[in-house]
Amino acid sequence: MTLTQLVSGSLLLVCLVAQSAPDRAVIERSLDLRENWLPLTRNLMLEPVWTRTGDAFHYKLSVEGGFLFFRDQVYQSQTEPAFDHQLVATGLSRVTGQDYTALNLPFDRFQYADDGQSIRFYLHNIHWQCQLQVANCQDVTEQRQPSAFGVVRDLQQQAASGPVPSPDGNYQAQVSGHNLLVLDQQGRLVFQTEDGVSSNFYDPQLIRWAPDSSALALVRVQPGKARYVTRVLSAPADQLEPQVIQQLYPKPGDAVDVDQPVLVRPADKTAIDIPTTLFPSPYRIDSLAWQQGDQGVVWLSERDGWSHLYWVDSAGQQLQQLTQGNWRVRQVLAVDESSGTIWFTASGYYPGQDPYYEHLFRVGLDGSDFTTLTEGNAHHEVTLSPDYQHFILRYSRVDLPYVAELRQSHDGSLVRELARADISQLSAAGFRPPQPFVAKGRDGETDIWGLIVKPQNFDPDQAYPVIENIYAGPHDSFVPKSFWPFGFHSGGDKVIGMQAMADLGFIVVQIDGMGTANRSKAFHDVAWQDLVDSGFPDRILWHQAAAKQFPWYNIEDGMGIYGASAGGQSTVAALLFHPEFYKVGVAYAGCYDNRMDKISWNEQWLGYPIGSQYAASSVVEQAHLLQGQLLIINGEQDSNVDPASTMQLVDALIRADKDFDLLIVPGGEHSVGRSSGPIRYVQRRQFDFFLRHLKQQDTPDWNRVQ
Template identity: 50%
Template sequence: MSRVLRRLSLSGLLAGLLLCQPAFAAPGPSREDVDRSVALRENWQYLTREIAWPAHWLPDSSAFTYRKTVEGGFAFETADAVTLAKSAAFDHDRLARELSRALGRTVQPMRLPFTGFDYVGDRQTIAFWLDEQGWRCTLSDYHCEAQADPSRPRGFGVVRDLSVPADNHPRLSPDGKREALVEDDNLVVRRKGGAEPVRLSTDGSAGDFYDPETIAWSPDSRHLMIYRVRPGYARHVLRVEAAPDGQIQPRLQSQLYPKPGDAVDIEQPVLFDIDTGRETVIDAALFPNPYQLSNPRWRPDGRSVAFDYIARGFGQARVIAVDAATGTAHAAVTEDARTFVYADRRFVQELGKTGDEIIWASERDGWNHLYLIDGRSGRVKNRITTGDWVVREVLKVDEAKRQVWFMASGINKGEDPYFRHAYRVDFDGRNLTALTPEMADHDVSLSPDMRLLVDTYSRVDLPTVSALRRAADGSPVATVTRGDISRLAAAGFRPPQVFTAKGRDGKTDIWGLVVRPHDYDPAKRYPVIENIYAGPHDSFVPKQFWPFGYHSGGDKVIGMQALADLGFIVVQIDGMGTANRSKAFQDVAWKNLQDSGFPDRIAWHKALAAQDPSYDISRVGIYGASAGGQSTLNALLFHGGFYKAGVALAGCYDNRMDKISWNEQWLGWPVDASYAAASGVDHAAQLKGKLFLIVGEQDSNVDPASTMQVVDALIEADKDFDLLVVPGGGHSVGRSTGPIDYVTRRQFDFFVRALQ
C-alpha cells in the first residue's frame, strides 16, 4: 500500500473509532457514573462558606477588600482596617446586570467572572481583569466598559505588530512645556500645544524606526531617551476556523506568533539633549545580543537613566545605567548563569535618587536570594538573605527604614518546603523576622503604609483562614474569615493525602498528592493515573485548600476526585526540573525538557506502591495539558514500559513549533539538538501504550499544527491512537465548562477503557 493510501486508510479507521466508541467492559462504570463524575465540580464548588481570597488594600490603607464563598457562590466585601466592620463592596445585582449587558452574556450576581478588584480614585469606580482585558465599572451608575489598550501589540513581547499603529500621542515633559512624538519614523519635540516641531533625529526609517511608546523624559525635562527599533521576523500562525458561528463557510485566523530562533526586534537606546539637540547612540557593548530590553526609566535626580537587559538564550541579565551628561553606559548589576537566568523571578529595585544602591534577586549561590548591590561598580555590598531556602516574592521595600518584606519557602525545617511564609529583614541582613507562624501556605497582602497585613493561609487539609496582623512582628489583630467546609465534607469530600518519597538521587524529597475514590477499599487493587504538569517555570502540586477550578497546568483536587471516583487512584507530583526549590533542582530541565522529572516520578510511584498494596503500578495512566500534554506524550515515548495510557491535551509536542518566550528560556538559543531531543514528532515511532490526543482547533497559546504534526508522524510510524479535534476550541479545551462537559467525559471514557 502506498504511503498516501495507508494514511487515508488509517485516518478513515481512526475517524470510525472516534465515532463508534466501544462499550464499557462489565463491570466498569456506567454512563451515569461518568456523567456524575464530570458534574462533581459543579455540584460541590458552592458548598463552602467564608473561604476568602487574598485581600486588596485601598491606597490610603483604611480598608481592604476580598472575595469569599457565600450561599449561591461568591461575594465581595470591604473590611475597615481599624474597626473590622464589614460591608458589601458594591451592589452585586446591579453590577451583574450591567456587566451582562456589556459582555452580551448572562452574569450571575453571586458568580461574577473575576476574583479580585481595586478601587479607583474615590472608591466610586472599580477596576478588574476579565478575559485578559482590563475593565472598569462606575458605582454611581454601574456603567461597565472594557479598557482599550492603545499600545501596539507585541508577539510574546519581542516582535511588534506593525499592522497596528503605535500609540503616538504626544508625551508631555515633566515641566509641562514641551511634548515629544514621532513623525515619519523620527523623533520630534515641540512646544506644548502643537507649535512647529523640531526634528531631533534624521536616521529613522520604516526598517529602523523610532518607537514613540518608548519615549522617556528625564525628571528635569532636559533629556529624553527613546529606542530606535529594527523589526524582527513577523511570523504568523494561520488557523482555519471550520465552523464559525453565524456562517457556513470556514474563516481564516491569523496570529503574530514568534517561534524559537526567529529574529526579534532589536532596540537601540538613543539619548537626546533637548536644549542642544545632541544625539547619543548608546554603545551596545554591554547589551550585545538582546532578547528584550525594558523601557527606559529615569532615576529621580535626572542624572542617569537605566534599563534592563536579557540576553538571547537567557544566560545573562543586566541593569544598564546611562549617564545623562555623557551618554556613557555601565553595568549597574550583572547576573550570569551557566544554564539560564530565571527571567520571570528577577527582582530589581533601585534605591534613592541616584540608583547608587540596588536590591537584586539572584540565584548565584544555588538559591534565590536578595542582595544589596553597589549600583556604581556592580559589586555586592552585602547579602540581604541567605540559606538553603528560596525567596519567592518581594512584597515591599521601605527605603526609609531600610527594610524588606518578602515571601519565602523552605526556611522552616520539618514542613512542606513549598509552603510560603512572610518575613521582614533589614537591608544589612539582620533582624530576620517571621510574620506568619502557622504551618500552612500563606498569601500575604501588605498595607501601603506597611503597618498591617492580611494573611490568607491554608493547606489542602486546612480550610482557608484570613487574618489581620501587624506588619512589624506578625502579631495577630483579628480573624477576618474562617472557612467552613461542613457541607462539603457532608457531601463526601475528603482531603487528599500528602506523600513524599526520595527522588532519583536517593536523597531529595519529592512531594505529591494522592486522591482516592469516595468508596475506596484498601483490599482492592486500583489502576493509577498521574495528573502531570512539569513546566520549569513553577511548581504545580496544590498547597492551598481551594480544591476547585484549574491550576495553571492541570486539574485541582476536585477534578482529580471526579476521575478517582470512577475507580482510580489519581496523583500529582512535582519532580525535578520544576521551580521553587534549589537552582540545581530546576536546572534538571535545562536543555532537557523530555526529562519532565520522570525518574523522580517513577521512584515516587514505586515508593507509594511499596507502602500501599491497593496501588497498582502495573496499570499507570497519565494526562496533562499544554506542557503537560507534551510530558504525557513523552511518558509514552520514553517511559512506555511504565506508563500504559495517556491523554495529551493541547500539547507543545515540538518546542520548535511553540512560542519563543517559553522555549528559549529553557532550551536556549540558537535552536540546537536539545529541541529535537524533546520532540514528540521526531520520536513518534517509539510510542508504546494507548494515546488519546485532544486539541482545540483555535488554540492561540500553542500552535495546533503541533498536534497534527504528531498525528502525521504517528501515522507514518503505523501507530494506533485516538484523536479529538474540537472545532472553535481554544487552549483550555480540556477544562470543564459545565455540568456535563463532552471533552472531560471523553477523557474519563478513555481511561476506563484503557486501564480497567
C-alpha cells in the same frame, strides 16, 4: 473482560465474564462535581485588594449560594458590601449576553475607579468598567501596540501615540516618521532625531520623561522576524464559510526585536545610546522607569545555588548578599527606601515543613535586621498594604481551609482575624483532602513531593489503578499547596479535576519531579536543554515507593497519565520512553516539538542556537516508539501552541502505522477541556478513555437517546 476457567472431569469450560460498565449517572456525577461542590464553602476569602492609601481593603468571600465582595477598614472593623452586586450583574449580563447573578459574578478581583463611582476588572481578556449607580458596563481595554510573546512587535497593528508632555509642561515628545520630535509649549521644534527609519525606528509607546523634565528615555527598535501562523476557523458562529486567522508567532531561532535604550536631553539637543554592557544581548524592553534616589538596586540571583537577594550599587560594581541559606526567595513584595526595608516571601526556610510552603520575611537593604514574620506549618499568601504598615495573611494547606488575618508588617503581630473558612457542608458532601506523599528522587537524597487523591467511596481493601496528572514545565512548581481545590478559573483542573477522575475508581496523583522550579538551582537545572526528561526518573521512584507502602496503590498492570501543554508533551513522552510503566495517556494541546512552539518559553529552557537538543526532546521525532493507548485532544484555534504541532505528531504516528485516538475541537483554544469550549464533552471523553483502556471496562453508549 475477565477469564474464568471451570474444569469438570475432562471438560474445560471457558467463561468470559463482563465487568459491569459504570452507570451513566456515575460519570455525569463526576462531570458535575465542580459545579455541585463549589457553592458549599462558607467564609472563604479569596485574594484581597488594598486601597491606594492602605487604610482599607476589599475581597471576595464565599457565602450561602455563591460569592460576594466585601470591604473593610484597617483601624476599625467595618465590613460592608463592596458594591451593589445585582446592579453590576445586570449591567454585565446586558453587555456580554451572559446570564450573571449577584452571587456568581465571574471575576475574583477588582479596583475602584472614578473616586469609587465605578469598578474595573479583567474578564475574558477584556478590561471592563461597571458603574455603581446605574447598570452600565463597558469595555475599556487600552489599545496598545501588540507584541508576540514579548519579543516581536506587530507592526501591522502599531498603535498611534499622541504627544507625551514633560512633568513641568514645558515640552511635548512624540514619534513621527520613525523619529523622535520634542516640541516646546508653543509647538515649535526643539529637537529631532535623524536616524529613525522603518528598519530602526523609535517606539512611541515607550517615551518616559525624567521627574525633573531635564531628559527623557525611549528605545530605538530594530524589528525582528514577522513570522505568522495561519489557522482556519472551521465553524464560525456568525457565518457558514470558514474564516482564516493569522497570528504573529515567532518560533525558536527567529530574529527578535532588538531594543536600544536612548537618553535624550532636549536642552542640550543630544540623543545618546545607553550602553548595554549589563545586558549584552538586549531585546524587547517592555517598560522603562526612572529610578528615584541613588542607593542602588536589589538583585535576585541563584549564584550560590539558591535564589537569594543581593544589593548592587548604582554603578553596578559593589555586590552584597542580603539573604543566604539552603532555601529560596520566592517574591519581593516591596522595597521601602525610606526605612531601608525589603519585604519578601521565601520557601524552604523552616526544617520539617513542606519546602514549597511560602512565608513572609523582611531584611534591611544592608543585610541587617533579618526578621521572620510568619511561622506556622502552612502555605502563607501575603498581600502587603501600600503604606507598608500592614499585611493580610491567608494561610492554608490542602487539608487546612483558609484562615485570613490582618497583621502588622514590622513584627507580624496579629491585629484581628478576618475570615475562617467553613467546609462542613463540603465535607458532608463527600470531600476529603488529598494526601501528601514524599519519596526520594533519583539521587537517593532529594525529597520529591506529591499528592494522592482517592475516590470518595475509597476502600483500603481494594486495589485501584493509578493515573498521574502531569505538568513538568521548568517555569514553576505545580502540586497545590493551598486549600482551594477548585482552581481559580472555571474548569480549573486542580484537586477537583483529580477528584472527579478518582471517583470513577482510580487513584489520581500529581508530583513535582526534578526539573521543576522553586527548589535549588541544581534541582531546577535537570530540565536545562532536556525537557523530555520531565522528571520521570523521580516520578517512577515516587510511584514505586507509594505502591510499596500502600497495598491499594496498584501500578502492576501499568499506569495512566494525562496533561496539557507541556504536560501534553510529557504525556506522550511517558508512553514513548517509559512504556513498561505508563500504558494509557490523554494529551491536551501539547508542544510536541519545541521548534514548533513559541520562541520565548522554548529558547529559555532549550537554549540558543537551535541544535540537537531540540530534536532530542521532540516526541514527533520518536513517534514510532508508541506502544500504549493514546488520546490526543487539541483546540483548533490554539493561540498558545501552534496547532500544527499536534497535526505533525498525528502525521508521524500515521507514518509509523500506530493506532491512536484524536479529538479536534472546532474553535477550541489552548485551554480546551479546562476553562473554555465544550468542557463537559472533552472531560467525558477523557473519562471514557481511561475507563476502557486502564480499567478494561465498557462505557455507556452516549449516542443512545435516553
